[in-house]
Amino acid sequence: xxxxxxxxxxxxxxxxxxxxxxxxxxxxxxxxxxxxxxxxxxxxxxxxxxxxxxxxxxxxxxxxxxxxxxxxxxxxxxxxxxxxxxxxxxxxxxxxxxxxxxxxxxxxxx
Amino acid sequence: xxxxxxxxxxxxxxxxxxxxxxxxxxxxxxxxxxxxxxxxxxxxxxxxxxxxxxxxxxxxxxxxxxxxxxxxxxxxxxxxxxxxxxxxxxxxxxxxxxxxxxxxxxxxxxxxxxxxxxxxx
Numbered sequence: 001x002x003x004x005x006x007x008x009x010x011x012x013x014x015x016x017x018x019x020x021x022x023x024x025x026x027x028x029x030x031x032x033x034x035x036x037x038x039x040x041x042x043x044x045x046x047x048x049x050x051x052x053x054x055x056x057x058x059x060x061x062x063x064x065x066x067x068x069x070x071x072x073x074x075x076x077x078x079x080x081x082x083x084x085x086x087x088x089x090x091x092x093x094x095x096x097x098x099x100x101x102x103x104x105x106x107x108x109x110x
Numbered sequence: 111x112x113x114x115x116x117x118x119x120x121x122x123x124x125x126x127x128x129x130x131x132x133x134x135x136x137x138x139x140x141x142x143x144x145x146x147x148x149x150x151x152x153x154x155x156x157x158x159x160x161x162x163x164x165x166x167x168x169x170x171x172x173x174x175x176x177x178x179x180x181x182x183x184x185x186x187x188x189x190x191x192x193x194x195x196x197x198x199x200x201x202x203x204x205x206x207x208x209x210x211x212x213x214x215x216x217x218x219x220x221x222x223x224x225x226x227x228x229x230x231x
Contacts, residue, residue, distance in 0.1 A: 001174065036218065048221075057217065091157075091217075102156070
């Protein structure tokens, strides 16, 4: 089964910009994988940030953006804030009704 | 506004069947606009998609769990359910129910608050 890859951890300075990626163990991610991104803080359910590659969910600040960068889906946070420190997950559509989550990226803001 | 709430036993014995229910409010489970699904997260680990169901009864399961999973819909109660058979300690996780729009372009949203299920004797 294809594995969805994410950086295990990343750090960013307050006010800085960070790009998290979501790739495949084999092949390239395209819009046809309908990537979506979720933010999760400890003890909470995930919150939808981005769906359909680059559409922000209702109420999500515009400093969160999604895109395809090279052969991966990407989540960019511009002007990082302390409360952006969270786990971030992507999920991809693999066809035949099957979805696969990435392993998640733990983002530290310091 | 659609809201989902999981319910079910918090403790299941090894080899037994895990059963959870998700109650939908703010919308009809018979709506053609949504898929209904389950996602789990073992303690300290990442999210794992378990499966989805459409109001018509069409189901889609994670291949790694397919032999043990059944997702069903109860339209009379506006609920959908998860059954996972022959559980082991590896099935200990927070189980979330979530909806997804009919289009593949839709994300998983909203999510329930999650319920912790521990597999232990």
